Amino acid sequence: MIKKYTPIFSILLVVMTVSISFGQVGIRTSTPKSIIDLEASNTAAPSNTDGILIPRIDTFPATNPGADQDGMLVFLSTDSGWYKKGIHFWDNSKLAWIPYGGEFVDSYNVKGDNLAYAKQATRNGSPVVILDNGRIGMGTEEPTESLELKFEGDNDIQVSSVQNPNAPNIIFYTANGSFASRDFLNDGDPIGSMAGTVWNGSGRSEVVASVSSLADGDHSSGNLPTKFEFNVTQANDTDADNGGVEMTIRATGRVGIGTSDPTATLELKDGGTNPGSAPLKFNAGTNLSTPEAGAFEYDGTHLYFTPNSTRNILMKGLSATATLDFPILVNGVTDQLTVSVPGATPGSSCNCAPLGSIENDLKWSCFVSAANTVTVRLSKLNTSDIIDPASKSWKVTVIE
DSSP states (O other): OHHHHHHHHHHHHHHHHHHHHHSOEEESOSSOSSSEEEOOSOSSSOOTTOSOOOOEESSOOSSOOOGGGTTOEEEEOSOBTTBOSEEEEEETTTTEEEEOOSSOEEEEOTTSSSEEEEEEEOTTSOEEEEETTSOEEESOSSOSSSEEEOOSSOOOOOOOOOSTTSOOOOOOOOOEEOSSSEEOOOTTOEEEEEEEOOBOSSSBOSOOEEEEEEESSOOBTTBOOEEEEEEEOOTTOSOGGGGOOSEEEOTTSOEEESOSSOOSSEEEOOOOSSTTOOSOOOOOOOOOSSOOTTOEEEOSSOEEEOSSSSOEEOOOEEEEEEEEOOOOBOTTOEEEEEEEOTTOOTTOEEEEEESSOOOTTEEEEEEEEETTEEEEEEEEOSOSOOBOOOOEEEEEEEEO
């Protein structure tokens, strides 16, 4: 019995010695070129059994492998959850089974409820997916738009180009109808927009700011008018559309602030009674050292306009109404009363008149007697009658 098993033992000993001595094992070759070198039975006409079978499993272990198994290979013999059939390896740095393949592989997203056409994890673990509905996600397995990029921190999009004037463009091509049969846009139809949303406390908000391009009239051959609209969200609101359009630029070159249909080169929305609601306001500044034709300026006291090369103060009309009760007047007697006119300054022109009829043989005049004060004089002409002027309302106007 000892002699019968000696040759077999000797052969095994030789094989083990070779493996240990050279650190290489060859199967069907006596000159292995790696730690393990396997050759096919016939490279030109291989057998259907030439190959390697790694462990085949129907599902992944309930307990994850550890660091000692980092890089371990298995073959998933059937789909399991969002994992697809195929070779997988254990990546202990990510504590995950990674599908093996240099290209995209068929997969599911993490919820398992939306079939992905392709999915590939990068070295930092950020997925790239193409869903069955055509959506593309980078950094997310669940894109909510046609293209979604989801990364922490700096998340810019850069388009680089050379050889001007062919610079990069973002192009919106919009039409009515279908791809097979396109049609013209109608008045107000959107062409494309750049929009922003934010976190609203429970999810993604409605659009809170946008710049949109729209058809500015019905389109037809040779007639494609367009306009831009700017929308933002007001305080205590959640949707940019609720407050209306903040600014419009029409195809005619007309600009509307607070209106979507300006009918002048510049049209401003109406003002209100609340503070900060004036349609137009100038901040006080220093006038130009050299007047420029067409310029408006405000120095905190006066509003100026330069029609040519000379700066002019724009006249401002100040008015006030007061009830004046003059005393009895006799021949040649003059009396005077004052009216408060805020903003009036001495030296300014003014005029005054009673509101309604007044007694005969009386004349009147007025002047700015002090800051914010106008004096109204009433005189009786030389007649024999004594006149007691009735109390009545007078209107005073000051031209600054």
